[in-house]
Amino acid sequence: MDEDEIFLNFEEGVEKATEHAAHEFSAVNTGKANPHMVEGIMVEAYGSTMPIRDMAAISTPDTRTIAITPWDKGTLKAIEKAIQTSNIGITPAIMGDIIRLPLPELTGDRRQELVKLVSKHAEDARVGVRKARHNAMDAIKKLQKDGEISEDDLKRCEKEIQTGTDNGIKKINDLLAAKEKDLLTV
Incomplete structure (x- = not known):
């Protein structure tokens, strides 16, 4: 060397x-919505585990909400479950084909x-x-x-x-x- x-x-x-x-x-929640907070959460789907960013579009429609739109609607429940078990402190809500994550006030x-x-x-x-x-x-x-x-x-x-x-x-x-x-x- x-x-x-x-x-x-x-x-x-x-x-x-x-x-x-x-x-x-x-990835740390500052009370402002940021896609980095969830993009690395691993989801079990299709017989394997992959990050949310590889399965869905992640956006922030406003400063207090993260919206996740899966490319395959059949993965909605799997993504919701992964978010619930990830301990990020945000409760997901499925609204049609979109999972919304309203950020709580810190x-x-x-x-x-x-x-x-x-x-x-x-x-x-x-x-x-x-x-x-x-x-x-x-x-x-x-x-x-x-x-x-x-x-x-x-x-x-x-x-x-x-x-x-x-x-x-x-x-x-x-x-x-x-x-x-x-x-x-x-």
Whole structure:
């Protein structure tokens, strides 16, 4: 493994951790309808399990409602059941060929619970970034030990890796701050 590969793997690890945090945050109910809240819910249909996004159109007709329109009307009940067992805290209502999910008003306690949840997702992402840093540092030190890079190159690389780590963690913290603000705004 050479220096370029190490940095490529490191940057990929930081990017994956940040994207994962952003995806997890988007699935948290802030009281505003968002298709991300339900698109990954797994539904048993046709003898297999697949996400709702592969079985239906998901839209937000207004800020407090998610509408799910299955492409096959025979999957209505299966999708409804999957939503009920997913513990997202929204009760589905079938209206004709559409499943409507009216978002309940968030209580202060529920908002605090959700802030704790997104904080945990952010910490998991920060751990991912630190793991990428650890792997990159070990690989760079091994290159130096094997005589492939100089002591000066080692110090330069360590500094670059730390800068990348700091930037990744700052990005995650910024995402967290925005999500907390969103959750706590009534």
